[in-house]
């Protein structure tokens with residue numbers, strides 16, 4: 105690579121003000137959200153159109169420059185951070201933020217990849233439609249990043265992850281060629297579904313520049329409740345009871361452990377209406393009037409002889425219940441770092457996973473604190489392990505051992521070590537250990553086919 109001529113050509117292509125080369129300008133793009141990974145970039149390029157991005161990729165191909173796609177940079181596993189060589193080009197997608205089409209009749213919208221998730225939700229709402237992906241990072245993360253990580257969140261139970269929400273994709277391959285498939289088709293049996301290759305690929309196969317996404321009717325009725333239960337199994341019984349009674353109207357089903365409630369009460373970050381070994385935050389949603397959802401929900405609670413339970417009577421009370429869930433990550437952060445696991449097991453295995461992992465960790469690290477909460481309706485738990493006392497960091501010397509204990513149990517029960525946050529740099533060596541070897545070999549063969557020079561987001565898991 106001739107760095108000087110590459111950067112000159114690139115500046116001419118996208119405009120000098122959209123090519124950042126000074127350390128003070130590039131440094132925010134070179135550190136991840138959790139500040140675990142610090143890299144150094146050759147430069148940060150901010151193309152403004154799809155054609156500029158394609159020309160950029162052709163130029164990088166000609167000069168053999170490695171490319172690190174970056175959306176909102178909210179990855180929690182270092183997936184969008186360049187290495188320390190100073191030879192990788194970060195490509196920020198934030199200027200590709202146009203709305204390309206809204207097809208209300210087809211319930212779809214077509215957006216460029218740099219549109220933030222919050223802007224996409226607002227756009228849908230202006231058209232009286234719902235775009236259901238919802239994450240705490242939605243103000244910053246972008247549609248391209250959501251697709252590349254196959255993001256999930258609070259409403260997967262009803263609407264699915266980005267894999268289910270994407271109908272079409274536009275992708276620039278590492279050699280600069282373009283796959284343009286922005287159709288809004290729900291059925292297409294004309295061969296393999298190529299777009300799925302790029303969803304969840306963490307920018308290692310190509311640059312996503314636009315997508316056609318599914319929209320849904322905007323729910324007008326909601327019923328939200330917090331229920332106390334004694335065990336995760338009792339929580340799971342509730343999941344089945346609610347699914348049987350309400351079907352797809354059950355939109356959210358979150359499990360929250362007692363240590364979570366205790367830390368929120370200790371810090372007074374949200375209102376905790378009662379303390380119980382476990383709590384379930386559930387939400388039903390539908391068309392029509394909320395009043396219609398309440399009687400059957402109350403009837404369900406009465407039939408189960410629920411002792412601890414709060415049903416939100418109005419929007420303010422609903423927000424207060426949601427706040428309890430939303431402050432958890434931040435409240436835990438205030439009490440020091442934790443070793444985080446974003447795991448999933450089949451829903452039916454949640455109770456046994458919680459029992460076995462808790463016992464194994466206690467045996468290995470007596471007194472360690474487990475902060476477990478998450479999207480139990482999807483089998484997905486944020487299973488965070490903290491040191492014996494708030495503020496201590498002693499456990500971090502044993503981080504790999506803690507991970508090994510948790511992941512061994514996850515895989516024994518048919519689970520995964522990455523349910524929604526991806527692999528990035530953080531978990532790549534663990535993937536090697538747990539992923540089916542034939543599946544991993546096939547993924548590598550696909551990478552070799554599309555990116556033989558390994559220039560797309562190198563240093564990550566492929």
Ligand SMILES: Cc1cc2nc3c(=O)[nH]c(=O)nc-3n(C[C@H](O)[C@H](O)[C@H](O)COP(=O)(O)OP(=O)(O)OC[C@H]3O[C@@H](n4cnc5c(N)ncnc54)[C@H](O)[C@@H]3O)c2cc1C
Pocket residue numbers: 137172173174175176177178179180183184197217238239240241244245246247248249250251252253254255256257258305306307308310311312313433524525526561
């Ligand atoms: C507070 C907080 C809460 C979160 N909650 C959730 C949650 O509930 N559910 C969940 O799934 N995730 C969650 N996340 C993780 C993160 O927000 C998601 O992974 C999000 O989808 C990443 O989007 P991004 O635009 O920030 O991508 P980035 O972090 O910029 O990039 C992520 C990966 O995608 C690649 N990439 C980005 N844009 C493109 C593109 N256009 N083309 C090709 N590759 C690209 C990058 O190279 C990288 O590999 C959370 C993160 C935070 C900080």
